[in-house]
Amino acid sequence: MEPAGAATALQRTPLYSLHRSMGAKMVDFGGWDMPREYSGIIDEHLAVRTRAGIFDVSHMGEVEIRGPQALQLVEWVTPNAASRLQDNQVQYSALLYPQGTFVDDILVHRFGPEHFFLCVNASNQRKDYEWIVDQNRFDAEVEFASEKYAQLAVQGPQALATVQKLTRTELASIRYYWFARGEVLGIPAILARTGYTGEDGVELYLPPEEAERVWKAVLEAGREFDIRPCGLGARNTLRLEAKMALYGHEIDDTTTPWEAGLGWIVKLDKGDFLGREALVKQKEQGVARQLAGFEMRERGIARDGYVVRVDGRPAGRVTSGSPAPFLKKSIGLCYVPVERAGLGQRIEIEIRNQPVGAVIVPTPFYSRKK
């Protein structure tokens, strides 16, 4: 057993003390002291798949863009067509370098024709903000807004029923990937029908000083559904089953949307944007490698970074690997050469110097019945 490392000068969310007092096991996640788990990753994962769970995701960053040319700036720094967004609509997108690789993956919310709200990854928030500021040759104002928001994700088949008890905003009328600016317990909130678990649910953006009150109220309202407070451990296994990308794993500054299976967020016909030229070129030439999902066929668990072998030779690496608590399998994502990424392709994962059999399978591994 390796002893756990000591934590130094980690950042904290407004709920940090509450997590500690509620007995969460904490973990250093990209410089943030976050709950890893409460009742156990498996228990929390199954709660979200079958009932409801709440996550503190206040470590996520927010950037707001305003002004007459706010849309032009968003269109320039993201590959998806922000111009197609309507007020109160959300879009999964990215920030790309000129070479077409990821600065980050983001959610773009349109507050109004001249006001956009970006949700970005915790460990990238400063980098993202500075990147957007550097690219801002428009009449637009860019605000680092992370300190203005706490974020709680309530996820699972009973998530809406739980949160509905606390708000007059009619949640059922918010479509998937849309949001409302309303209230929770009378506290001004953004209520977005989004999530990172593969389940239905809402993500609440709140004033930080009110986060604790809302967290407690959600747990109380969800008691009849046996709701669970959840940590980042379950968040990771849930998103992996749903094949949602994680920055630093499936995507980073060396991978492009084509390679990552995220070509659907690239709208080449929308006009010029950062990375477009490189992506056009890569599309013409074709990608050499591709993200693929696999499940273990022999006993063993693939982990992040493990070598993938094809035809007995190293051919790529596991980007995320884990037991899948709901599917009760051992699954993972990896980059493999395109010609070896077909369904049914046999591969081997090198686990402690031993090749262990796996097979490429369809993804997402899990999708909820709608």
Added chain:
Amino acid sequence: MYPEDYRYTKEHEWIRVEGDTGTIGITFHAQKELGDIVYVETPKVGTTITAGKAMGSVESVKAVSEIFAPVSGEVLAVNDELASKPEKLNADPYGAAWLVKVRLSNAPEVKGLMTAAAYQEYTAAEGSH
């Protein structure tokens, strides 16, 4: 939480010695830190293990941890049940979920391990970082 007649390692294994035989497992603290244990890999019967060297691994949903041999010796028995029921390591780390039994090849090694009181102090200090 820490049986008095066991000895403990800094890497959170325990050993119970009877004559020249030692039974080895991981501690309550270890399983708690790991969380839900889903996979166990133990050495095979007849192989030798060396004090301080890796002899297998346990995996939780989140992570892999190596198991280090508290003593040197020959593996006499392996708890095969853990292959299909690794969660027993969370439920009963000192009893039903022992990992291996070994014949000690260098019995004085045991004296170098921590007592229950020393281990408890050690884990308390580790947790207060």
